[in-house]
Amino acid sequence: MKKTISLLVAFVMCLSLCACGGKAKLTTADVEEALVDCDGTLNLETSGDNVISFTYVVEEVNADDLVDKEYSRNAIAAILAEDNSKITMGQIMVSRAIQPLMNINALLNNDQDDFKADAFVEEILGIICDGKTVEYNGWAVSTEVDQDGDKLTISVISK
Numbered sequence: 001m002k003k004t005i006s007l008l009v010a011f012v013m014c015l016s017l018c019a020c021g022g023k024a025k026l027t028t029a030d031v032e033e034a035l036v037d038c039d040g041t042l043n044l045e046t047s048g049d050n051v052i053s054f055t056y057v058v059e060e061v062n063a064d065d066l067v068d069k070e071y072s073r074n075a076i077a078a079i080l081a082e083d084n085s086k087i088t089m090g091q092i093m094v095s096r097a098i099q100p101l102m103n104i105n106a107l108l109n110n111d112q113d114d115f116k117a118d119a120f121v122e123e124i125l126g127i128i129c130d131g132k133t134v135e136y137n138g139w140a141v142s143t144e145v146d147q148d149g150d151k152l153t154i155s156v157i158s159k
Contacts, residue, residue, distance in 0.1 A: 024108060024110070024136075024137040024138060024139065025050060026050065026051040026107070026108075026139075027049050027050060027051065028044055028046055028049055028051060029049075030051070030107060031044065031051055031054055031107070034103045034104060034106070034107040035056060035100055035103055035104075037099075037103075038056070038058070038096075038099055038100040038103060039058065039096055040056050040057050040058040040059070040096075040100055041056070041057045041059075042054060042055075042056050043055045043056075043057075051158075052158050053155070053156060053157040053158055054155075054156050055153055055154065055155050055156070056100050056104070056153070056154040056156075057151055057152070057153050057154075058096055058097045058100060058151060058152045058154075059149070059150065059151040060093065060096075060150055060151070061093055061094065061096060061097040061145075061150055061151060061152050062090055062093040062094065062150055063145050063146065063147040063149075063150045063151070063152070064147065065090050065091075065093065065094050066093075066094050066097050066128060066129075066145060066152060067128070067129050067145055067147070068129070069125050069129040069130075071090075071094065072094050072098065072125055072128065072129060073121065073125060074091070075090070075091035075092075075094040075095055075098070076095065076098060076121055078091050079091065079092075079095045097128070097152040098124060098128070100154060101124055101127060101128065101141075101143065101154055102120075102124055104141060104154060104156060105120070105123070105124065105136065105141070108136035108137055108139050108141065108156070109136040109137065110137065127141060127142065127143055128143050128145065128152070131143070135159060138158060138159050139156055139157065139158060139159065140155075140156070140157045140159055141154070141155070141156050142154075142155050143155070
């Protein structure tokens with residue numbers, strides 16, 4: 001009887017580990033560190049030191065350029081090429097909005113074995129330009145572009 005109860009308890013524990021095993025835990029320090037070099041406003045919802053959800057708002061992003069997928073793709077290419085003579089102010093404003101989303105992706109998505117830069121950029125552009133919601137390790141990431149206020153709000157919610 002004791003073995004049966006022990007086996008049953010072990011089975012239930014394994015099931016509960018499987019149910020929550022895919023979710024990455026985040027602390028306030030994790031999120032703050034990921035966004036330290038970005039220019040925006042962070043709002044955290046926490047339980048103790050663990051993050052439940054957060055938003056990150058970047059203002060003055062030139063929303064019309066930001067939602068133009070080809071323009072944003074070219075802005076990323078120009079920034080990565082590091083040719084300062086060819087980078088426009090509009091591209092810098094777009095990159096200010098894209099950088100925090102890239103940092104959040106890196107924080108939540110630890111699948112480095114399958115990393116492909118082109119797919120990464122397209123995923124980021126899909127989240128911003130196409131309004132996609134993407135899930136990484138139990139966290140849903142989405143954006144809202146306010147074209148009247150020229151700001152981007154990045155929302156990250158625990159699933």
